[in-house]
Amino acid sequence: MSDVTIERVPKARLGMWLLIAGELIIFGGFIACYVLARFENVGGENMFGHNVIGNFGSEHAAGFTTMWIGALNTVILLLSSFTVVKAHEASLNNDTAGITKYLSMTIVGAVLFLTIKLGLEWRHDFHEGWTIVSSQHTAGAEALSEPMVASLFWSYYFLMTGFHGLHVVIGAVVIFIVMMGARKGKNLHRVEIAGLYWHMVDLIWIFLFPMFYLAQ
Amino acid sequence: MANENDYHGHPNYLMVLVWLLVLMALTIVVDLVFPSDMRGLAVLLIFALSTGKAFLVMQNFMHLKYEPKLLDLFPYLSIACMLAFFFGVLPDTTAIENILTQ
Numbered sequence: 001m002s003d004v005t006i007e008r009v010p011k012a013r014l015g016m017w018l019l020i021a022g023e024l025i026i027f028g029g030f031i032a033c034y035v036l037a038r039f040e041n042v043g044g045e046n047m048f049g050h051n052v053i054g055n056f057g058s059e060h061a062a063g064f065t066t067m068w069i070g071a072l073n074t075v076i077l078l079l080s081s082f083t084v085v086k087a088h089e090a091s092l093n094n095d096t097a098g099i100t101k102y103l104s105m106t107i108v109g110a111v112l113f114l115t116i117k118l119g120l121e122w123r124h125d126f127h128e129g130w131t132i133v134s135s136q137h138t139a140g141a142e143a144l145s146e147p148m149v150a151s152l153f154w155s156y157y158f159l160m161t162g163f164h165g166l167h168v169v170i171g172a173v174v175i176f177i178v179m180m181g182a183r184k185g186k187n188l189h190r191v192e193i194a195g196l197y198w199h200m201v202d203l204i205w206i207f208l209f210p211m212f213y214l215a216q
Numbered sequence: 217m218a219n220e221n222d223y224h225g226h227p228n229y230l231m232v233l234v235w236l237l238v239l240m241a242l243t244i245v246v247d248l249v250f251p252s253d254m255r256g257l258a259v260l261l262i263f264a265l266s267t268g269k270a271f272l273v274m275q276n277f278m279h280l281k282y283e284p285k286l287l288d289l290f291p292y293l294s295i296a297c298m299l300a301f302f303f304g305v306l307p308d309t310t311a312i313e314n315i316l317t318q
Contacts, residue, residue: 004224006286014287021290028298036305071244078240078269082233085277089226199278206269214247215259 012189016196023167027204030163034156034211065157069121070213073113074205080109081202084175084195091191096182099191103179106198110172117165125154132158157212164204171198224282232276239269 006014083105090098125131132155171194178194181187243265250258274291275281 004282004284006284009284009287017287017290021294024291024294025297028294029301032298032302032305035302039306067244067247071240074240075237078233078236081236081273081277082229085229089229196278199273202277203270203273206266206273207263210243210259210262210266214243214262 010189012193013196016193020196020200023200023204027160027163027207030156030160031207031211034160037152037156065213066121067213069116070209073116074209076109076113076116077202077205080106080113081199083109084198088192088195091182091188094185094188096185096188099182099188100179103175103182103191106175107172107179110168110175113168114165114172117161122158125158130154132162160208161212164201164208167201167204171201224279227276229276232272236269236272239265239272 083102087099087102087106090096090102174194174197178187178190182191243262246258246261246265250261280288280291
């Protein structure tokens, strides 16, 4: 157990933890709404013994996301979490070359993640007729007996993965700015703070992955 | 100590990464091997494994296990807020279901 008092925690780190807490509340609200919507629309007899309508989360809607792509993105984020913490370790040794190397790798991870998410997945989804407001479907529509309920899945999917993607972009930009400063030997303590933010991005995806790709 | 703010220890980050990847692989195995009539258990296991991954990231990569206990409040209070919201709204959800099924 740590015997460090709260007064000892640097203000920047404390501030970042406050931001992370706020972000977790926002995403936590989304997740809670999503789970409640699934309970309401799972179809058949639910956990309370009531017969409910809908096919949200059945083999229909969630079945259209590709598990392997989501898994690949999860591995990319886990690896980038590792590289960012290695950058933090390098910053403690004033190793600017190490910081640059590891933060560059983290940025590459962010770009890869976004390329797969936007360029591959979303592009395919849009092509199939799925959008954040989709209630009319083109390809694959025959499988859905409740278009409105099915679109609920995609509304949550695009809202939450889009919001998460925005955080990936912000994280990558922040890490790039921190890396530029660190190359000149300036503000090395910011590496840890930017890293904390990046871990939060990873943390959120750890739950989005099973929600949208596995728990059907 | 290279830096006065670096009062916390540093775990073996590579080992943590290996554990994260192992848990990730297990998550996929559970998803693939569980039969459809045991889907509920599979989902529970998948989320338990995800919680394990999140715990590893927070404790080791975010160094929460080296920080003062008061700092634990930030993430865990947020999660408590989410659960309070969830269980606060759940009765309304079931009430709607009652109306729909009557």
